[in-house]
Amino acid sequence: MAVLQKKSKVSDEIPSSSMADIAFLLLIFFLVTTVFPKDKGLAIVLPEPNADEVDINPTNLMFFLIQPGGTINVKRGESEQIQPITANQVEGVWRTDFAQNENLIAVVQTHPEAAYRHMIDVLDGLQSAGADKISLQIQEGG
Amino acid sequence: MAIKGGGFSRKSSASDKIPDSSLADIAFLLLIFFMVTTVFRTDKEQDIIWPAAEATEKIDEKRDDILNIWLTTAGEIFINDQPLTMDQVRPIVAPIYADSDRRLVVSIRSDREVPYRLINEMQDQLKAAGVVRVVFATELEQRMTRARR
Numbered sequence: 001m002a003v004l005q006k007k008s009k010v011s012d013e014i015p016s017s018s019m020a021d022i023a024f025l026l027l028i029f030f031l032v033t034t035v036f037p038k039d040k041g042l043a044i045v046l047p048e049p050n051a052d053e054v055d056i057n058p059t060n061l062m063f064f065l066i067q068p069g070g071t072i073n074v075k076r077g078e079s080e081q082i083q084p085i086t087a088n089q090v091e092g093v094w095r096t097d098f099a100q101n102e103n104l105i106a107v108v109q110t111h112p113e114a115a116y117r118h119m120i121d122v123l124d125g126l127q128s129a130g131a132d133k134i135s136l137q138i139q140e141g142g
Numbered sequence: 143m144a145i146k147g148g149g150f151s152r153k154s155s156a157s158d159k160i161p162d163s164s165l166a167d168i169a170f171l172l173l174i175f176f177m178v179t180t181v182f183r184t185d186k187e188q189d190i191i192w193p194a195a196e197a198t199e200k201i202d203e204k205r206d207d208i209l210n211i212w213l214t215t216a217g218e219i220f221i222n223d224q225p226l227t228m229d230q231v232r233p234i235v236a237p238i239y240a241d242s243d244r245r246l247v248v249s250i251r252s253d254r255e256v257p258y259r260l261i262n263e264m265q266d267q268l269k270a271a272g273v274v275r276v277v278f279a280t281e282l283e284q285r286m287t288r289a290r291r
Contacts, residue, residue, distance in 0.1 A: 049270060111258065127197035
């Protein structure tokens, strides 16, 4: 029986040398397009739209009045006395007062023209101090 | 005629090639990692300077349940890349909130210098839309930078 075996020059392997190149190309594409989600911030809970108004004893209120320049004035209850503080002091002031009165509610009253970051600074201080009863208000007639 | 190496040519069993057979595997592993972590952005990031806060927390909510509202220094408002006026916020947010089974969290992404008046109006709009869970988007602030302020 005559054997006619042709010697083939074509390789019988799948060329895999370019596989890494393809993978790297895809890798670079995903590296460039990846945007890691940036979902973080200071969480608050707004009151329900038809929530009942509750009368609160003024002695349980602590006002943080934020002025346009970023000055923070602290006013306690009905007292007219004003204590100016810096944003760094908010946390300490709240901790001291809260230790004396556990029903204390923080009222952050911001001037309409005050920058957002000043309000964030105060809110940050209060949340760092673990305050959970915070009311965000705007100064009327400002 | 001198013979190179004194005639002793040692047969080395170690290959002189860098093994590259696992290169593709490494690349594919990285590729799969990035494919899995990639989230194509849902809305365009507006040009704002983030306020910083130390108490910054990660929002523990699915991405689909977070709605970003952008506020720029120019007073522009954007929801899903759409420029809006303040009065349009409530009618747009209310149906989105209803569709989400009241799980929706609104992330207020405002520039740090925006006057508080706008933030207050935004809160009123959201309150009217029935939204209760709101996040003021901030960057994490380190204690070191805070001390310098």
